[in-house]
Amino acid sequence: MVRTTPPRPVNVVAVFPEVAEMARTATRLHPRRGHPTVHDSSVGGPLLWPADEAWPVCAAGGDxxxxELTTLAxxxxxxxxxxxxWARPRSPRTNLLTAEEEAVVDRIHDGYPLRELPGGPLPMIPVAQLYARDVPDLPCPEGMDLLQVLWCPFPDVENSSSAMHLRWRRSADVTDVLRRPPEPAFVGGEDYVPFPCxxxxxxxxxxxxxxxxxxELAERFYRWIREQELNYDGDLSIAPGWKIGGWPARWTFTDPPAPEYWRCEECGAPVDALLTIDSSEWDGASGSWRPLEDDPDEPGYPSAYWATMVTIGRGYTLQVYRCTNSVEHPPLTFMQ
Known part of the structure; x- marks a missing residue:
């Protein structure tokens, strides 16, 4: 099903033509629960990964x-x-779970002792796979048509760029696909395991x-926003949810780093916004971005606004930046 973002409440370019110079296109990914294959663009799905290519591991090893600890299983x-x-009908005042299900859920929520986390490298897990044919704003290097994103499923990913791995490739080159990728013995919580979408x-x-x-423009623009009692951040600026390209997510709980940090750690080249990983597709402040096709009251699990079941920090975004000089260089990430 297509997803359609409603028109913005106000056409800011009609009021301030200068703002047109600050336009960027972004591709909202609109992940929704599904059963992706290696040939699909997906979040949390299997990757078109060559059988003879090493699988990325977490640089942190056992540190x-x-x-908390749980397992992918x-x-x-x-x-x-x-x-x-959530899918089965039930009578009013009937528990969502059966007694047997509650016992399993309680056991899973108990988790495992932290001391059981093994030392040594742990395999990363798939986060996203994006084919250029599906994503207009995907900045593929020449000759490549596929981006694969993996991360360490621990809180490390919120504050360490080395906890994420980007792999650009030409999909036609992959003729023998890795059918059973390695998996880590433990993950640092359900929040770091994307639901297949x-x-x-x-x-x-x-x-x-x-x-x-x-x-000068900003002074006039924001004064007009206040006079019109508009919600600039929530309605008129940057789209929420998972997306490729566009403007980076706005800074929420902290200020942006100093300018010297906005460069590739490998070569010092400028970086540009690549992928935004959001904790929700919309929220109370950005509800106007909810696609027309999504009913906020529709029952089911997971809900459309939290389809990936990924939560960054306390509901923030993880902004992934790419080196503009080389696809081989590691990404730069900030929790914003």
Whole structure:
């Protein structure tokens, strides 16, 4: 099913033509629960990975930042139980789960002692796979048509760029696919395990008026926003949810780093926004971005606004930046 972002409440370019210079296109990925294959663009799905190519591992080895431990098998079991429970009819005042299901869920929520986390490298897990044919704003290097994103499923990914791995490739080159990728013995919580989703990409236009680069325009623009009692951050600027390209997610709980940090750690080249990983597809402040096809009251698990079941920090975003000089260089990431 396609997903369609409603028109913005106000056409800011009609009021301030200068803002057109600050437009960027972004592709909202609109991940929704599905059963992706290696040939699909997906979040949390299997990757078109060559059987003879090494699988990425976490650089932190056994020194992961961890506050809880669970396993991928337990996460999958928990989700299967909840998907089935929400799908079956039940009478009023009837428990969502059966007694047997509650026992399994309680056991999974108990987790495992942190001391059981093994030392040595742990395999990363798939986060996203994006084919250029599906994602208009995907900045593929020449000759390549596929981006694969993996990460360490621990809190490390929120504060360490080395916890994420980007792999660009030419899909036609992969003739022998790795059928059983290695998996880590433990993960640092369900929040770091994306629910398998198919994508419904949609290109949108974003605007960002920066007071530092356009002070005079910004003063007039934001004064008008206040006078009109508009919600600039929530309705008129940057699209929420998972997306490729566009403007980076806005900074929420902290200020942006100093300019010297906005460069590739490998070569010093400028970086540009590549992928935004969001904790929800919309929220109370950005509800106007909810696609027309999504009913916020529709029952089911997981809900459309939290289809990936990924939570960054306390509901923030993880912004992934790419080196503009070389696809071989590691990404730069910030929790924003």
């Amino acid at each position: 992961h930042e961890a506050y 337990d996460v999958r079991t928990l989700r299967r139980i909840l998907v089935a429970a 198919l994508l419904h990409p949609e290109q949108v236009t974003e605007y960002q008026v920066n007071p530092e680069t356009h002070p």
